[in-house]
Amino acid sequence: MYVITGATGHTGHIIAEELLAAGKKVKAVVRNATKGAALAEKGAQLAVGDLEDAAFLKETFKGAEAVYLMVPPKWNITDWRAYQREIIQNFVDALQESGVKYAVVLSSMGAHMPTGAGPVSGLYDLEQALKTVEGLNVLNLRAGYFMENFFGNIGLIKAAGIQGYTLNADLKVPLVHTHDIAEVAVKYFLTLDFEGHSYVFVAGAADYTMTEATAILSDAVGKPFHYVQFSPEDARAGMIGAGLPETIADGYNELFAGLNSGEYLNGYERDTANTTPTTFEDFAKKEFSVAFNAVS
Incomplete structure (x- = not known):
C-alpha cells in the first residue's frame, strides 16, 4: 500500500491517480473528505485528518510499504520553521512506529542549506530528520x-503592468511544472529501486531568467508587461500588505536572497536525467494565459 500525503494537491493527486491506474492500493491523506471524493471514486482509501495530528499519522502509516511526504503550506502561522518542524517530527514518529520501508519526498533545490533559504531550509530539516529512521529508504525530489x-x-500584472520579485533579473533559474515532479515520483514508486538516502534534481525543461520568463508570459497573454526587481524592503511590505504573515514574507525574502547569492543552486547542473518535458512556453500558453484572462 502507498500512502500519499497532500493527495488533493498539485503533485499528490497525480501520484495517487497514476498509482491507482497501475493497480496499486492507495491511501490518500486529505483534510476534507469532499475534496478527496474523486480519488475515492477511483479506488483510493481516504484518510481524513491533519498532518499536525501525530496520532492520526501513526495510524495512517500502518501497513504501508511506501509513502509520499510533503509539508503543505499554511498561511496563518507566526513561525514557519516551527510549523515545518512539527510536521517533520510527526512524520518521523509515524515512520518509526509503522516500519515503512520507502519514502519519496517533495524537497527542493537549496535543501542542502540549513539556513539562508527560507522555507527550503525547513526541507533541509526534513531530509536530515528522515536519516534517523532505521531501515527507511528515502528519495528526495x-x-x-x-x-x-x-x-x-x-493581480500585480493587471494592476501595474509589471511582474516582480527580489530575484536578480539576469539569474537563470530552473522552472518546473508540478505535473513533471509527480511523474518523477510515480516512476520511482513503481520501481522502488532506491536505497539509503539520496536525491535527484527535477529541473523542468530549461533554465530561465526572470526577464526571459516575463517576456514569455507577456507574449502568451498578448499584453505588454516587464520584470521589476524589488528591494527586499518593498517586497516584504507588499507581501504583508497582501495579507501574508511576517514569517512567510521574511522566508520568501531569504529564499530569493539565497538564489541571488548562488548558494541555493550549488551542486545543480542540468543534464538529461534531471530535465523534464513541460516547457515554460507551454505553461504560459496553455495555463497562465487561461488564468490571466479569467481575472477581470
Missing part, C-alpha cells in the same frame, strides 16, 4: 521553482 508560482503575480 529536489525540484526547481514551480511554474505555478507565477499565477500569484496576475
Whole structure:
C-alpha cells in the first residue's frame, strides 16, 4: 500500500491517480473528505485528518510499504520553521512506529542549506530528520521553482503592468511544472529501486531568467508587461500588505536572497536525467494565459 500525503494537491493527486491506474492500493491523506471524493471514486482509501495530528499519522502509516511526504503550506502561522518542524517530527514518529520501508519526498533545490533559504531550509530539516529512521529508504525530489508560482503575480500584472520579485533579473533559474515532479515520483514508486538516502534534481525543461520568463508570459497573454526587481524592503511590505504573515514574507525574502547569492543552486547542473518535458512556453500558453484572462 502507498500512502500519499497532500493527495488533493498539485503533485499528490497525480501520484495517487497514476498509482491507482497501475493497480496499486492507495491511501490518500486529505483534510476534507469532499475534496478527496474523486480519488475515492477511483479506488483510493481516504484518510481524513491533519498532518499536525501525530496520532492520526501513526495510524495512517500502518501497513504501508511506501509513502509520499510533503509539508503543505499554511498561511496563518507566526513561525514557519516551527510549523515545518512539527510536521517533520510527526512524520518521523509515524515512520518509526509503522516500519515503512520507502519514502519519496517533495524537497527542493537549496535543501542542502540549513539556513539562508527560507522555507527550503525547513526541507533541509526534513531530509536530515528522515536519516534517523532505521531501515527507511528515502528519495528526495529536489525540484526547481514551480511554474505555478507565477499565477500569484496576475493581480500585480493587471494592476501595474509589471511582474516582480527580489530575484536578480539576469539569474537563470530552473522552472518546473508540478505535473513533471509527480511523474518523477510515480516512476520511482513503481520501481522502488532506491536505497539509503539520496536525491535527484527535477529541473523542468530549461533554465530561465526572470526577464526571459516575463517576456514569455507577456507574449502568451498578448499584453505588454516587464520584470521589476524589488528591494527586499518593498517586497516584504507588499507581501504583508497582501495579507501574508511576517514569517512567510521574511522566508520568501531569504529564499530569493539565497538564489541571488548562488548558494541555493550549488551542486545543480542540468543534464538529461534531471530535465523534464513541460516547457515554460507551454505553461504560459496553455495555463497562465487561461488564468490571466479569467481575472477581470
